[in-house]
Amino acid sequence: MTTMTDASVREFKMPDVGEGLTEAEILKWYVKPGDTVTDGQVVCEVETAKAAVELPIPYDGVVRDLHFAEGTTVDVGTPIIAVAVAGRGAAPVAEPAPAPAAEQPQEPEPQGRQPVLVGYGVAASSTKRRPRKGPEIPVQEASAAVQSELNGHGTTAVRSRPLAKPPVRKLAKDLGVDLASVVPSGPDGVITREDVHAAAAAPAPALAPVVAPAPVAPQAPVVTYDTARETRVPIKGVRKATATAMVGSAFTAPHVTEFVTVDVTRTLKLVEELKQDKEMQGLRINPLLLIAKALLVAIKRHPDVNASWDEAAQEIVLKHYVNLGIAAATPRGLIVPNIKDAQTKTLPQLAQSLGELVSTAREGRTSPADMQGGTVTITNVGVFGVDTGTPILNPGEAAILAVGAIKLQPWVHKGKVKPRQVTTLALSFDHRLVDGELGSKVLADVAAILEQPKRLITWA
Template sequence: MTTMTDASVREFKMPDVGEGLTEAEILKWYVQPGDTVTDGQVVCEVETAKAAVELPIPYDGVVRALHFPEGTTVDVGTSIIAVDVSGGAAPAAEAPAAAPQAEPEEEAEPQGRQPVLVGYGVSASSTKRRPRKGAEVPRQEPEPAAQALQAELNGHGPAVAPALGRPLAKPPVRKLAKDLGVDLATVTPTGPDGIITREDVHAAVAAQAPAAEPAPETPQAQAPAPAAVPAPAASYDGARETRIPVKGVRKATAAAMVGSAFTAPHVTEFVTVDVTRTLKLVEELKGDKEFAGLRVNPLLLISKALLVAIKRNPDINASWDEANQEIVRKHYVNLGIAAATPRGLIVPNIKDAQAKTLPQLAEALGELVSTAREGRTTPAAMQGGTVTITNVGVFGVDTGTPILNPGESAILAVGAIKPQPWVHKGKVKPRQVTTLALSFDHRLVDGELGSKVLADVAAILEQPKRLITWA
């Protein structure tokens, strides 16, 4: 990391964009050295343990340096970009920041004391630079001798590395080749400017595989040979196994689930219910002008059913305060919806869901889902939840025993809706049936209360007109 000493250069530090977060990964830079930035302009996107967040710069000026490339995890309070606020252009000879690590990994340079923006904490520990996985960091041209080395570390460069004597490849690709026993000198590069990619390494592994079992050059008749011992199973890319660092959303989810499972005594109850009438109502609502342009599906009515059940049984909407040994009953419902995203499972919530009409709830659900799929869910959207719904039925699963979201007292799992034989009006008929599972914290929710809530949700889905009579 480069350190600026000019008094006119302001260092922008990695902020804590959530509650008590200690680090974030730089996903994408939107500026490069020499660019002019203005107060409030988004300069990069980072991923925290909660969500992906865009960071605005808090002053005007010219970008002097990017201290870390994309793919680097940086401690909160560490400078990530330098901006010249004097009004002058950045010097042409200013070299960009080096990649986070060479081989072997090395510690970052110690941080000098810099003014800290309000709300930004400085980490007491030094940072370790981690292997980059994103695209290159924009750069200006350094001296020729250093150009090849920096080009290799930053993921670009000429086809032949001057004065280096080794093929061009990013550190993660070198590690992959080392793990697979591949000599990079024998690999044909296909990346830009002759750089070796992960695909090139895997292709080299695949090309070496047949060499272990030589075959005749021309077909010929021969006596049957004993059956060959089958080769060990390999993954689709030729590697025996893949190691994925646990960080960001997945790391936070894992820690939260372990903490919840071993803190709150879970109880799960199940009920199977005929939801044929609910599905008919969904189809009717799709044609209603009040829902024009809105997402209308069974989850909408299930969410409303749970909200009505909570209204009838308000004690379910609570949390356990261990420090004060108190049950905290909530007079609002922040309805969480578990969403599977490429970054892992997240649970954004709809604030004050109990106060929304059905069209308003449909609009909020649609925005929640689309934002989660785009990876734009903010940390604030995942804080303060009181009860959660997880729809495992979208994967064809009948039901499950969900683990409570930390700080909540109940979570409802919805299974797949399938046609099944069902006794209806004294006759066995095919009906649309699903299984609901309600997990709750037995410290504050006893069996009677949990059963009442689950029974109410089932009754509403069986006879959705109760949304009117019970609301």
């Protein structure tokens, strides 16, 4: 069929902005029909199961149509915006009959530039299935199985005579094997003695049980809710992905949690000193920075805690790098971006990375790449005034450290009860990878550094 189509209109499809994502929700449109757009201009913001991402358009032209409203969840590969591209005229376009996805040609990319941020969306594969090679099977033989079935009038249809030599026929008769049911392996479809023996050794096919029609289930009653007394929020996006990941982690990895209460008075004094240091000016200096550094030092002393469990390969993967995750609560839910190769960073560099990570997360601009590949995580529940908790492992990681609120408490110091700044740390770990001894050593090292921060100099 041939129809008249405006060849100047380009359809921009919802791309896969992460790894293997299948859908995204359109949060906000930055353009409307009639607006002029340029290559690389951000046209909308979408939320995937991992983060909110801005999508740039890869065309120059005028917006013709927005196919979906804000708040709509769209499958990856679905056109979301139509743009009338300048410099192209209208022309009749042949509309081919629908074909399998594997036989549809892939849309060519624009020449002379690279795709921006997330490319041009999902394109159909251009791969075609090769025709099978081999001798053709005569129609008479190929239809033998069909001819052996009952016809529509309840009588047995005529079937062709199987090809076999007289000794083979006698063997089949002696063994009680119907040659029509034997799969031939000889040349030109001839049944061999081995085929007959194989058919005789095969178990008899089980008769299909007669299944009575299932009773018609009564129609489910329509459930109504009092919208004045309750609000229902759809589970989607980051919150849905987080819930799925946490359930999978909790019921896959055997969790163990250990606790330690520690005097961090000297750590807080060091924080104040670092704020006055010229090299740390303009950086975010807080207890979390030193806690992160203490955990990195503990991992350096006990590298086996920085590992993952590969169920498919049945292997323990020891990581020689630390991608340090920091759990961040955002309006869209909990996300865990990570600092890549945190073990290589100096204290000022770590402070800068932490500041950028927190700011980006609060603004909802964390990219999917920043949340992939984490190896160990810190969650700071103390900012909510909570003493501590039993954190659930981030999927694919062996340990997570929870930091509780730092409070002034009575504490025995140098033989006397004095008011000291005290906090409680909780380390959860995957007991398949980390036994009690290793987990205890890691947690004890973190506590020792926070109690005596000078250990950072000697242990780092």
